[in-house]
Amino acid sequence: MxxxxxxxxxxxxxxxxxxxxxxxxxxxxxxxxxxxxxxxxxxxxxxxxxxxxxxxxxxxxxxxxxxxxxxxxxxxxxxxxxxxxxxxxxxxxxxxxxxxxxxxxxxxxxxxxxxxxxxxxxxxxxxxxxxxxxxxxxxxxxxxxxxxxxxxxxxxxxxxxxxxxxxxxxxxxxxxxxxxxxxxxxxxxxxxxxxxxxxxxxxxxxxxxxxxxxxxxxxxxxxxxxxxxxxxxxxxxxxxxxxxxxxxxxxxxxxRTLPPAEPQALAAFLRTARTLGIAVPDGATPAEVLAGLDVDDPAAIALMREATGLLRGxxxxxxxxxxxxxxxxxxxxxxxxxxxxxxxxxxxxxxxxxxxxxxxxxxxxxxxxxxxxxxxxxxxxxxxxxxxxxxxxxxxxxxWELAGRVGESFEAIVVRADDDGGEVMLLEPPVVARCTGLGLPEGERVTVTLAEVDADRRRVAFAYDEGHVSG
Incomplete structure (x- = not known):
């Protein structure tokens, strides 16, 4: 049904x-x-x-x-x-x-x-x-x-x-x-x-x-x-x-208002762009960097997700x-x-x-x-x-789409990394979810395993083994 x-x-x-x-x-x-x-x-x-x-x-x-x-x-x-x-x-x-x-x-x-x-x-x-x-x-x-x-x-x-x-x-x-x-x-x-x-x-x-x-x-x-x-x-x-x-x-x-991001946040964004290997010309603003991104580039997807932090308030x-x-x-x-x-x-x-x-x-x-x-x-x-x-x-x-598939592997883009994992976006189906595991390479393609599907909490979660980077 x-x-x-x-x-x-x-x-x-x-x-x-x-x-x-x-x-x-x-x-x-x-x-x-x-x-x-x-x-x-x-x-x-x-x-x-x-x-x-x-x-x-x-x-x-x-x-x-x-x-x-x-x-x-x-x-x-x-x-x-x-x-x-x-x-x-x-x-x-x-x-x-x-x-x-x-x-x-x-x-x-x-x-x-x-x-x-x-x-x-x-x-x-x-x-x-x-x-x-x-x-x-x-x-x-x-x-x-x-x-x-x-x-x-x-x-x-x-x-x-x-x-x-x-x-x-x-x-x-x-x-x-x-x-x-x-x-x-x-x-x-x-x-x-x-x-x-x-x-x-x-x-x-x-x-x-x-x-x-x-x-x-x-x-x-x-x-x-x-x-x-x-x-x-x-x-x-x-x-x-x-x-x-x-x-x-x-x-x-x-x-309809949205305050400008703090200078420190803008500077941090540009540092993240450089870390992801995205070209940041001298004097370029975050707006100019974002406008030049290729949405087919995994690093660009990660940087755009990072940019949501500049749009608060x-x-x-x-x-x-x-x-x-x-x-x-x-x-x-x-x-x-x-x-x-x-x-x-x-x-x-x-x-x-x-x-x-x-x-x-x-x-x-x-x-x-x-x-x-x-x-x-x-x-x-x-x-x-x-x-x-x-x-x-x-x-x-x-x-609903991932029910019964716990343990399967999926290709994904790491859109955000932190101390104990981060967030990934699957290539197919295009699910965005939390992923645990050390060493997630932000802005790169990786292989992750579906670890949890919780219908009551409307939550799916993945796990990553360090080194499982996709070619």
Whole structure:
């Protein structure tokens, strides 16, 4: 019988998979009313040929984009689903969204922030549908430097629903959709600019749990990020950086923050890079070293895992008056605010309303201002919950995939070494786990033995005999 995540859902107080979109009757009734609202008399921007880029099958489409070439630079048009104009402050949906904080993703289904009649239909930027949007416009020069971002309400229409692999294939074939023809050039420029600003960004492949139909069970696989995924992320980061600048200038908003790593930690990171045999040019920053890594190099994987230690202390900073003493997000290289995923993340609806008011030259709505002080803790709590769900799902799948295989040998990369062992990542299946044994060579391939599979603790562990280095 295939495994399921019902026990994990119960542990995290999440509804069963068959009822993942469960909402109260008052929430659903309000959602139906909102879904049936007519379109407002606002700017008609439906002539702009927006497209969306999301995983295949996605219906909660927050973002649609068009990138134009303007001389040697670019003009970014970025439409974000508009929730603030239709969700009643203090209403049933608002209250439930504040309780949930964000959409929680599990392999057997999501637990959405908003009722699907809104998030996957009436407010989603689905193709060939006229939708309300917060429409951002950002000019970017030939060096990748952005001008002042602006945002206003408008009606938009997406002309195509694209996915990452499909766009990547079209880019590789030299025939991308015209609306994203310039995405690669813009994405590379913005990435290089953020690296120059010291952005600590990791390109680690991520573990994901997927259904293996041949085994009729859940398995762990490694998901690598396509170039298109990275370029698309740069557009979202560009917008969030522009939003943060608007908020800081106006003295009101909510920032996503991450303090810079201490100089000692940065120096230790560069020493580790050299120890792993990775070239560190004179004067190179950790950001520059990370940007030049080859993800197929075991030593690079180890160094990227090491770099996670430079990304500690993330938080949310609301302010109304004096800006935060520490407004920077070190992983991005600048101040940053969440505004691009309001269907899936509560903070974005509030951040968008702040920016719309600033650009329109009108006061920030009272409900938005009053909600800012409590948003940080709501988001922090929901981040913990989402992270716990993601980690536990991977741990469970690792246990299921390795059950009955204690004593078998596996090829692995040592991603971290310490006094009594360290952490390894198997080549197949791509399990990441604790490994005991002396002399683990960090950044090298080794042979390890599966020593333990503990289903109750959702834990697997390996052992290493010194000298078992793979060729």
């Amino acid at each position: 295939p495994h399921d995540f019902s026990a994990l859902r119960a542990e995290l107080d999440l509804p069963p998979a068959a009822a993942s979109d469960r909402f109260g009757a008052d929430v659903l009734a309000e959602a139906v009313v909102i879904a049936e609202l007519g379109l407002p008399a606002i700017e008609d921007a439906t002539a702009i040929p927006f497209v969306t880029i999301d995983p295949p099958g996605s219906r909660d489409l927050d973002q649609a984009l068009l990138i134009e070439r303007v001389g040697d630079g670019f003009r970014v048009h970025y439409a974000i689903a508009d929730l603030g104009s239709v969700i009643p402050p203090g209403g049933a949906i608002d209250a439930e969204a504040r309780r949930r904080g964000q959409t929680i993703y599990l392999p057997d289904g999501r637990v959405p922030l908003h009722p699907p009649v809104l998030s996957e239909d009436a407010l989603s930027l689905l193709p060939d549908q006229v939708r309300r949007a917060a429409l951002w416009t950002i000019e970017v020069d030939a060096a990748g430097v952005a001008g002042r971002a602006t945002v206003r309400r408008a009606l938009v229409r997406s002309v195509a629903r694209l996915d990452y692999e499909g766009v990547q294939a079209s880019v590789d074939a030299g025939s991308p959709h015209p609306s994203v023809e310039a995405l690669g050039d813009l994405g590379r420029l913005r990435r290089a600019l953020r690296v120059s600003l010291g952005a600590i960004e990791l390109a680690l492949p991520e573990q994901e749990v997927v259904r293996d139909e041949t085994r009729d069970d859940w398995v762990v696989r490694m998901h690598g990020r396509t170039e298109v995924d990275a370029w698309n992320t740069e557009v979202s980061l560009l917008t969030g950086m522009g939003a943060a600048q608007l908020m800081l200038e106006a003295g009101v908003g909510l920032l 993330a938080g949310y900073e609301s302010f109304d008056g004096a800006p935060p003493a520490q407004p920077l997000h070190a992983g991005i290289g600048a101040p940053y605010a969440h505004v691009t995923a309001p269907l899936r993340r509560l903070a974005d609806r509030f951040g968008t309303e702040v920016c719309l008011a600033i650009c329109a030259g009108v006061p920030v709505p009272a409900w938005t201002r009053e909600g800012l002080p409590t948003l940080g803790e709501i988001m922090h709590a929901s981040d913990r919950r989402a992270s716990a769900a993601d980690r536990a799902a991977v741990d469970l799948a690792e246990v």
